[in-house]
Amino acid sequence: MEEFLNERFQEVLHCIIEEYIVTANPVGSKFIAGKCSLNLSSASIRNIMASLEEKGYIHQPYFSAGRVPTSSGYKFYINSILKTKKISKQQKEEIRSSFNISGRDIKKILWQAVHLLSEISHYMPIVLAPERTYANLLHIEFIKLDKSNLLVVTVFDGGIVDNKIIGADRDYTQAELSKYSAKLNEIINGHNIDELKDVILKGIDKDRESFFSLLNGIIFNFDLVKNKIENEDDYLYIGSRMNLFDEPEFSNYEKIKSLIKAFEDKKTIIKLLELAKQKEGIHIFIGSDTEWSDINGLSVITASYHSKKGFAEGSIGLIGPSRMNYAMAIPAVNYMAKLLCDII
Amino acid sequence: MEEFLNERFQEVLHCIIEEYIVTANPVGSKFIAGKCSLNLSSASIRNIMASLEEKGYIHQPYFSAGRVPTSSGYKFYINSILKTKKISKQQKEEIRSSFNISGRDIKKILWQAVHLLSEISHYMPIVLAPERTYANLLHIEFIKLDKSNLLVVTVFDGGIVDNKIIGADRDYTQAELSKYSAKLNEIINGHNIDELKDVILKGIDKDRESFFSLLNGIIFNFDLVKNKIENEDDYLYIGSRMNLFDEPEFSNYEKIKSLIKAFEDKKTIIKLLELAKQKEGIHIFIGSDTEWSDINGLSVITASYHSKKGFAEGSIGLIGPSRMNYAMAIPAVNYMAKLLCDII
DNA sequence: ATTAGCACTCTATATTATAGAGTGCTAATA
DNA sequence: TATTAGCACTCTATAATATAGAGTGCTAAT
Structure with missing residues (x-):
């Protein structure tokens, strides 16, 4: 080529x-x-x-x-x-140590990654939350809100928690719900979402009709969780835009406006990061690439990160002017992705 | 004056x-x-x-x-x-009906309020999530993540759910945790956060030492939940900035930059809305008011919303140029606050 | 193959000119 | 006495013009 x-x-x-x-x-x-x-x-x-x-x-x-x-x-x-600069061991240590991973809250970890990468690079980091399809289910709990509404709490390994309110077909007592929760938890242990539907339907025999609507509710919920994290806020994490606005190419009104507009709808970025997720290692989208034609003059460096089990889980990126300092930025993204692999 | x-x-x-x-x-x-x-x-x-x-x-x-x-x-x-324009009954009905409150998910409801108000007003809406101090606790559930980490799910009435990962002092089994959860739920029923510490400590006698660390964990968690919603994302909801940027007073680079900078740190807005929360009804901050001196040329219309029980719960606001259409905007904010009262 | 020299192009900046909107004041008017 | 027409004046915004300088492509010399 x-x-x-x-x-x-x-x-x-x-x-x-x-x-x-x-x-x-x-x-x-x-x-x-x-x-x-x-x-x-x-x-x-x-x-x-x-x-x-x-x-x-x-x-x-x-x-x-x-x-x-x-x-x-x-x-x-x-x-x-290009010959990328390696990050010094000392710097690596500094970055790693400033990761405060007490609590194992995935949300906080991802935000920290965003802030750190922003500080290191002075560009605009973006992070896509880990996929849940292959995450193992740890626990399901039904909690009664009122006569007609239940809360389903779904916990995956890695500290990912999903709350979902579903309608109830009848007025369950909390005791009942706890019983069903316990029953389900016996069955689900260690299965991922994809396998779960079958596992559950197989595991439940006699009680099926008694909490049929509950099952329906959670199975429907699985589909949602799997296909898309419903709330964009929990899916895509975007760093400070200020760094970009300080770049001279965006020092005029029209350009800055088009930039803001482009980022307000997160779908473009999400699409890009989902693409990156499927690929191994670093990928770079420049200027008017077909996958990234929305904003002229911008480049995105992406990397997928994944747990030690090996399959793709999420992706991280860095948006800067096409004129960005690749020698510095590429290893920064790369290292941050590695760090996420280790932590998650 | x-x-x-x-x-x-x-x-x-x-x-x-x-x-x-x-x-x-x-x-x-x-x-x-x-x-x-x-x-x-x-x-x-x-x-x-x-x-x-x-x-x-x-x-x-x-x-x-x-x-x-x-x-x-x-x-x-x-x-x-000023003589504010009243919103027509027809329009009110339209707004109300476009509220899709199936699910009772507070997050979604607040986002909807933001989007609707944005559409109606063409300014920038902001919403502060309801305070939890006076919210009644519905349910607490401990879920085991791994040997040393537990998830505490706290459910308040109104569909507010809080997840918090805490460290465990020893390796609990899930069965144990469920037992403790059940025990706690017997006691807490219908009390608000402020009363809870006492209620719990009183309600638990013999078992106290057996799950002392759990109690500590959740009580500490209450303090957090009460004083501040930890994650700003779940506390302050900000509408599209584009509407503001389209206003002529922000049609130059310097001003637009100062605007973005001002909003990137959400603390100013949060402080303002917390102030508004304590007051009844509509409040307006103009231009260089002491409480709102950060950005010249902007005004904020705020209103508190509250559940039928009567105490303040949260607040909603609308940021526009000082030159904003108050006759339209004031009733819009007012009506949206009322709507939130009804729904929540 | 390389380079010095030069005429040429185009932008960016400063400078000047012009038009027009809006004012404050004064004297005339009802 | 309150109001208004008239006018000189101020200031901005826009356009028109001039100037300097950076960088080029080409040609002829090295």
Whole structure:
């Protein structure tokens, strides 16, 4: 897919991108001539730049302006040129130790991941909560709210708790409900949602009619829990937007507005992170990629995280300008994903 | 506190504010002369305006510009001039019927209130979740997560559910926990958080040492629940910011940024709504009020809502430009608060 | 193959000019 | 005495113009 670029071309592209990342201003040939390791005059650089432009890696905003990297330019840079900085052991230790995991509350853990990544990167982190399909059910409890409403508390391993209010077909007493809860808990032990429907229907024989509606309620609930975490707030965690707004590309009203609008509807981001979840390791969406065409000028670095059992559980990402500091940001996301694997 | 203004002055102030609310541009004497019901020339209006300015109700951005209302101007307008529009019965019915309260999930209800108020008003609604201090406890349930962690589910009337993971002093079996849960539930029935500590300590005699740490855990939890809902997400609900950003006063980069910054930290808003909660009925914070000095140019209309039992439970608000359409917005907030009273 | 030199293009910024809205004051009017 | 027409004045917002400078592509020389 990607064309071969000789070393000289790569070096020039490299310089342009790294300079653009810092200044956000179009980069001129004179600057490159002075800065980059090739000892060439600005005129030669200009020739190379003209070539790079023809190949689509850089772009002139207008005649006789400097050059700005294109999406393909970034892509090539990331795939072939970029050397990411490793995070020092000391820094790793610092990050890990600032994770306060007392309580094992998944919500808090994810928020902490968001805040930490925000602090490290100065971009906008996003985290998708772990999938529950493969989570093992630990406990189900029915609690009476009133004559016609019951609360179903569903607890999965990893400290994931789901509350759901369902209607009751008749007026159960709490004692009854406790009995049914206990009965169910005997059966469900250690099964995941997918297996559960069968397990339950098999496990219950005689009592079936007596708490049929309860069963229906929770089975319906499983479907909901499995397919989508109902409340977006508990599904997608978004870090501070301020970091993005401080970037020069969003220093005008129209752009900032389009940005806010894009993030107000969380569906785009959710879709992206769900995509990332299915893939192993780091993935990067740049500028006008098909999966991420909504906002021009933004890139997203994503990584999936998963428990030690091995299947995909969730994903974490970092949204920044396309012009973002990939060398720093990629290992940051990567390390945070690893950390989540360890903790969850 | 507020000076007396004769009818003529009031009428001019009225015209200025209502015009400014619509156009967001300084209002000139000529326009007022043509528009308002007083049959006076622009020269006479100018005299009146000069007086109004001296009294502090209006203000000239610069010499020979039109006049803009000040905070005092708005205050006077709201207290003495404004005639709010009543919401038609038909509209009330529409709003009420679009409330989908199946499930009685408090979270969903509050979000719905936010979305509805946003739609009606085109400003930014905020809702503070009901206080739990006076909520009656319905049920407590201990659920085993693993050797050293327990989940405490606390259910209050009104469908409020609180999950909290606490450490265990030893390895309880689920059967044990269920027993303790049942025992506690016998005692707590119908008491509110404030009374609960005593009730529990009195109700448990012999078993006290056997599940002392559990008790400690939940009592500590009560304190948390009572004093503050730990997770801001479950406490404060904020509507779409877009409506605000569409207002002309925020059509420049600096202002929009200060606005975002102000809202990113939810504490200011929470403080305001907690203040509003303690007061009966509608309250309005304008521009540079001491309680709301953070953002110039914004006003907040607040109302407390409460269950039929009568004590304050929560509050709802609407943030808009000071230049907001109070005649429409005040009854909207008021009605929504009433609606919340009915539903909760 | 590389580069110095140069004319050229385009933007960004500052500068100036112009139009118009709104004022305060004064003198005339009812 | 209260009101108003008239007018000079102030200030902003917009447009028009000028200037500087950054960066280019091309050509001819090295």
